[in-house]
Amino acid sequence: MEHLLDVQNLCVAFRGDDHRERxxxxxxxxxxxxxxxxxxxxxxxxxxxxxxxxxxxxxxRNGHITEGTVLFDGQDLTKLSAKELDKIRGSKMTMIFQDALTSLNPVFTVGKQVMESLRIHLGMAKDESVKRAVELLEKVGLPDPETMMRKYPHQLSGGQRQRVMIAIALSCNPKLLIADEPTTALDVTIQSQIMALTKNLIHELNMSMILITHDLGLVAEMADRVMVMYAGQIVETADVYTLFRSPAHPYTRALLGAVPSIYDEPDRQLVSIRGTVPENYEFLTGCRFADRCDSVCDNCREAAAGKTMYSAGENHSVRCILFSADNTRPNTSGHCTSCKEEVTSHD
Ligand SMILES: Nc1ncnc2c1ncn2[C@@H]1O[C@H](COP(=O)(O)OP(=O)(O)OP(=O)(O)O)[C@@H](O)[C@H]1O
Ligand SMILES: [Mg+2]
Known part of the structure; x- marks a missing residue:
């Protein structure tokens, strides 16, 4: 299958106040x-x-891509001019953020902001864009869309504002929606309504979505596939069922061990992950999770550790040397076969 988005070896650096790149x-x-x-x-x-x-x-401004390619719909976005990118952003690829109040312009009505996107990207005439904007507000479940068109963002609740953001994001029938913690600021009932709506619209419009979230319950509800990041690297990718049933990386296991489930036994203990994500993680040698990992062994601190993604099954990869060829089933055997050190079993 041809990928809609193919990101390869993406590296991003920021220049700090000391002018050093990180x-x-x-x-x-x-x-x-x-x-x-x-x-x-x-x-x-x-x-x-x-x-x-x-x-x-x-x-x-202080950040830039230092390496890698971002192929979207056949085009490398890292090679496009600002003008060419403008044509893609907001039309073929859109983004919604956590805080809809700061994403919406406070001095324009909701209607004007939805219409603007339609007029700029789809070249719609005014009358047509009014009609389409009302339809979109209705589609995202806002009551009385005609009245809603005349309201300003501060007159809406947080949930209503996020619905408006979704309407704007979907207005040009994009191929990809990137949502960065879109419902973190909302209460759980509204969150679940908005995410159910988003999922339905994604499928109805045959779009793809990247959803960034801390909420593993939401992941279980929404995801087809999951990518776990730690300290600037991908540490595990798998389809959603595999990730929840057989998490491979000790970090993923620790994340799942820290959340409750309604299927838990009454005496189940939630385990927090000790320590925090290290600062300046690019200077660490070996596996970046080593200092916090219950399964750590000497080899994890070697320079080669943490450099390779290993297979943990079909379409399941993991950045952990316990899954290298000579460590076939270390988590169940309880031993790292390359250094013979005992590792903690999580099974
Ligand atoms: N504008 C910036 N200038 C310098 N460093 C930055 C900038 N934005 C992000 N960073 C650094 O990049 C790293 C990754 O940040 P990022 O915002 O991607 O984290 P995140 O995974 O989205 O976290 P969160 O879950 O809190 O949103 C952090 O160490 C952060 O300090
Ligand atoms: Mg973030």
């Missing part, structure tokens, strides 16, 4: 297929937002 996204490669929902998870500061901003070429 690589925060390190050789990230992944694909999104037509019609697919890919979820990106990982703790704060792992590079999820920077990856998505780099794809859309929306990095702040």
């Amino acid at each position: 690589t925060v996204v390190d050789h990230v490669s992944f694909q999104v297929n037509p019609g697919e929902i890919l979820c990106i998870v990982g703790e704060s500061g792992c590079g999820k937002s920077v990856t998505s901003l780099a794809i859309m070429n929306l990095l702040s």
